[in-house]
Amino acid sequence: MHPARRPGDDPAGDVVRWAAFSCLLVPVVLVVYGTSFDGAAVATLGLVTVTAACRVMLRRAEKTQRAAARVPVALPTALPTGAVPRGRHSRPGAGTHRGCHGSGGISTHE
Template sequence: MSAAPTAPGALAGPAEPADSASDVVRWAAFGCLLVPVVVVVFGTSVGGAAVPALALVAVTAVCRLLLRRAERPLRARRTGARGALDGGGRRR
């Protein structure tokens, strides 16, 4: 069995880590939209579905704020480590 061909330079450098806070916020926003729809489908009024929707929006906003604040030191360390390397990947 042969390995699948890879694009030239695909393994040249470390991949950038995914922005996990953005992924979490995207899924939370999806939940903020999905929950009221499901609640209405199961018989609650639209006004009654607005309460959990607003609560989810508030929780999502607070979580986004906390995730961004927690990622700041990590980004600073990553950019600081990159700045300490010269073009050949060696420390200055």
């Protein structure tokens, strides 16, 4: 059973509704300010196309996010005996730094 949904619970839907409102408002404003009907129609067609593409992408992202929320997180496995844990980005442990970060010595970088 789903809990009661409030209007603010669907941010993607809110975005799509505002975009649809803009698709209706922009051509009216363009015609009022002297743009031809053909120009306003082209602008409307472009806005409707972009709005539809954004709606599809938003819905797809929501599905992906819901699916990812259902997937259980795997726990890390134990290391084999004698294995050395590695740091970030699969680099070996301490003492193997690159660059001019050595201890002591003269650096040629200024």
